[in-house]
Amino acid sequence: MNDRRKQTRGNSRWVYFVLLMVLAVAVLNYVAGDYVIFRADGVVVQNRVDVEAEYAGRLDKVFVRIGQRVEEGEPLVVYTSIEIADRLAELRLRLAELRQRDIEKKEEIEVAGNLLPIAEERASHAEALRASYEQLSDKGLAAADRMLDILTESNAAQELLIRLKARIASEQTAVEALKPALESAQLALERLGQHYGDGVIRAPVPGIAGSGLPAQGEVFLTGERMLSIYTGDRYVLAYLPSRHLFPVEVGEAVVVDTGQVLIEGSIEEILLVSDKLPEEFQNTFKPVERSQLARIVIRDPEGVSTNTKVQVFRRNETVRGLSEQVSALLTGLTDKAKSLFGGDS
Numbered sequence: 001m002n003d004r005r006k007q008t009r010g011n012s013r014w015v016y017f018v019l020l021m022v023l024a025v026a027v028l029n030y031v032a033g034d035y036v037i038f039r040a041d042g043v044v045v046q047n048r049v050d051v052e053a054e055y056a057g058r059l060d061k062v063f064v065r066i067g068q069r070v071e072e073g074e075p076l077v078v079y080t081s082i083e084i085a086d087r088l089a090e091l092r093l094r095l096a097e098l099r100q101r102d103i104e105k106k107e108e109i110e111v112a113g114n115l116l117p118i119a120e121e122r123a124s125h126a127e128a129l130r131a132s133y134e135q136l137s138d139k140g141l142a143a144a145d146r147m148l149d150i151l152t153e154s155n156a157a158q159e160l161l162i163r164l165k166a167r168i169a170s171e172q173t174a175v176e177a178l179k180p181a182l183e184s185a186q187l188a189l190e191r192l193g194q195h196y197g198d199g200v201i202r203a204p205v206p207g208i209a210g211s212g213l214p215a216q217g218e219v220f221l222t223g224e225r226m227l228s229i230y231t232g233d234r235y236v237l238a239y240l241p242s243r244h245l246f247p248v249e250v251g252e253a254v255v256v257d258t259g260q261v262l263i264e265g266s267i268e269e270i271l272l273v274s275d276k277l278p279e280e281f282q283n284t285f286k287p288v289e290r291s292q293l294a295r296i297v298i299r300d301p302e303g304v305s306t307n308t309k310v311q312v313f314r315r316n317e318t319v320r321g322l323s324e325q326v327s328a329l330l331t332g333l334t335d336k337a338k339s340l341f342g343g344d345s
Helices: 002-036 082-138 144-199 319-344
Strands: 039-052 057-062 075-080 200-202 207-209 225-239 253-257 262-276 290-298 309-314
Touching: 039 207, 039 290, 057 082, 075 144, 075 225, 082 144, 144 200, 225 262, 225 309, 253 290
Parallel strands: none
Antiparallel strands: 039 225, 039 309, 057 075, 075 200, 207 225, 225 290, 253 262, 253 309, 262 290
């Protein structure tokens, strides 16, 4: 009976000791594990292109869904603006007024041009009649009142001719002055119409629609983000530990753990930028530190979604990496033993 109690006490002590060791190892790993074993938090990212409202308006229709792949130029939403519609109406009205003025000026030039030969003929006839009566007047054969009528007609004909020529020149100048205004109004209308595009906003780049899609009927002000498109290859932005026993080098093989799958990759670039860990990575019991950023390329970027939280490990520090190293070591020893055995025989 006593032996059983002693044995039970001994077993309890061993269990207690093992639990203490496990707790000690866990605490040591929690506090200083990053110093020995390389592990870094990270997030899968892509280049993000924000589609912003370039004018105040209301969203009438949404063509895309969250996560939908879109091509460049593909319609995303219909976004109407009373401000732009009013501006287009003003430009159309202004253009119509300028065109009407241009037509009126050209009609006046045409009418004056048709009257000009008649006025020239009248002036020429009046001038010839005046010259004849002046000759008769010099001989005393012309009546004074008749001579006055001829002079009045000649002067009126000349005045009409001068006025017609001045009118044609003035209207031609007005038409030439209207040309830049017409071109400017036409260009402004075309550009604004192309820019507005009946309110259809298209994808500026090929990619995938982000999660923050707007709702139909939502109102945006100028410069507000409507939606985002993620484009380009996915990569991991890793937050390197501030202290580490073994330095991290560019080109080093790593393993990215998404929590579901392990994806192999390599460190493409260690950025000369430091930033705070995102809130979801911050440790409540540790002070928030700025960590240097690294860009990690992964072999299968399509196998993981954007904005996924991941952990990065050295490949040779993972179970797979260690097993490969042990396997390679055993293979090397076996080959060496075979060569030595073969040499002895």
